[in-house]
Amino acid sequence: MTRTISFSELSTFLACTQRWSYAYEDRLQARTDAEPLLLGSIVHAGLAAGLRYYALCDRYRQRAKERLAQVTVERACNVWATGYLAEREMWDEEREVVRAKTDTGFRIALRALNWLQPERWETLWLGRVPLIEAALVAPLEFSRGLKLVVDWVARDRIDGTTWIFDHKTVRSFQDEHAAQLLQLPLYQHALSVLGMRVDGTATLQVLDRLPAVPEVTKKGTVSRANITTDWPTYRQAILDAGGDPSDYADVRTRLSSAEFFRLQRTYRPARQAEEVWNQILVPVAWLISSGRVVRIRSRSYQCSYCAYRALCDAHLSEDDAAWVQQAHYRKRKR
Numbered sequence: 001m002t003r004t005i006s007f008s009e010l011s012t013f014l015a016c017t018q019r020w021s022y023a024y025e026d027r028l029q030a031r032t033d034a035e036p037l038l039l040g041s042i043v044h045a046g047l048a049a050g051l052r053y054y055a056l057c058d059r060y061r062q063r064a065k066e067r068l069a070q071v072t073v074e075r076a077c078n079v080w081a082t083g084y085l086a087e088r089e090m091w092d093e094e095r096e097v098v099r100a101k102t103d104t105g106f107r108i109a110l111r112a113l114n115w116l117q118p119e120r121w122e123t124l125w126l127g128r129v130p131l132i133e134a135a136l137v138a139p140l141e142f143s144r145g146l147k148l149v150v151d152w153v154a155r156d157r158i159d160g161t162t163w164i165f166d167h168k169t170v171r172s173f174q175d176e177h178a179a180q181l182l183q184l185p186l187y188q189h190a191l192s193v194l195g196m197r198v199d200g201t202a203t204l205q206v207l208d209r210l211p212a213v214p215e216v217t218k219k220g221t222v223s224r225a226n227i228t229t230d231w232p233t234y235r236q237a238i239l240d241a242g243g244d245p246s247d248y249a250d251v252r253t254r255l256s257s258a259e260f261f262r263l264q265r266t267y268r269p270a271r272q273a274e275e276v277w278n279q280i281l282v283p284v285a286w287l288i289s290s291g292r293v294v295r296i297r298s299r300s301y302q303c304s305y306c307a308y309r310a311l312c313d314a315h316l317s318e319d320d321a322a323w324v325q326q327a328h329y330r331k332r333k334r
């Protein structure tokens with residue numbers, strides 16, 4: 001194969017070889033592209049910018065300043081949103097929604113950055129590149145390499161362990177994130193091929209909302225209704241209403257377990273990551289390079305959210321598949 005392969009291509013191939021063929025052989029994409037997940041992308045951009053700020057301060061032995069980190073995160077979120085808006089025609093109301101989400105995304109990203117305690121971590125560098133949203137290519141047989149973008153690689157200054165991070169903005173926390181099964185082991189081995197050993201992979205789940213501000217009742221007390229919030233936010237609401245936080249010890253106890261961020265680390269021996277690479281990625285790279293891929297329509301639950309469903313259905317019926325292709329899909333640029 002004279003090109004690189006990405007994790008996205010691998011997972012498409014494993015899900016359905018017909019879908020892979022539409023996407024990577026025919027290079028078709030739906031004319032109405034799926035919108036990027038707005039809030040998640042803003043949080044991602046803001047968090048990466050904040051981490052980069054701390055990494056650069058570390059590198060050049062400058063004392064990091066929280067206020068500057070905040071400005072950096074905010075700017076990155078605004079730049080992302082400006083690019084997003086510039087590429088789309090939108091009504092004023094829709095633009096307002098994007099701006100509101102940008103502000104929320106900035107606040108969430110900043111809270112996530114502070115929750116991580118950035119000075120606890122030392123970002124690793126590959127040459128002159130800090131490994132934050134870093135695009136890399138790792139040598140892979142039968143292709144020009146595995147193309148990957150790592151969210152963050154950092155060493156924990158407390159215990160000396162090193163981790164590849166995956167950042168996710170989520171509606172609710174998941175015990176095991178899908179990325180832990182295939183993507184992160186592959187990235188772990190890819191880093192090892194590039195000369196960097198890590199102890200395992202870490203998933204940072206960030207809840208997609210800010211702590212809610214409790215209501216003030218007609219009596220002037222703060223509502224004890226069960227809302228998704230944390231103690232600092234609740235305490236501020238008590239002070240704003242002229243109350244005494246010590247009167248709300250029960251709420252404080254309840255909110256002590258409130259969770260807006262979750263970091264799960266998975267220690268993984270290098271050998272195990274290598275086996276995932278050898279047993280899953282290498283055979284797929286070989287199959288693609290051999291030109292012997294059998295395109296089989298999976299006709300499974302995958303179909304319900306497949307962008308090629310209309311075309312696939314047309315091929316399976318008497319419909320005019322050529323017309324469907326021309327009307328609903330375009331060729332992706334190389």
Ligand code: SF4
Pocket residue numbers: 016017018019296297298299300302303306307308309312313
């Ligand atoms: S609709 Fe289903 S069978 Fe057809 S390409 Fe998509 S996933 Fe595969």
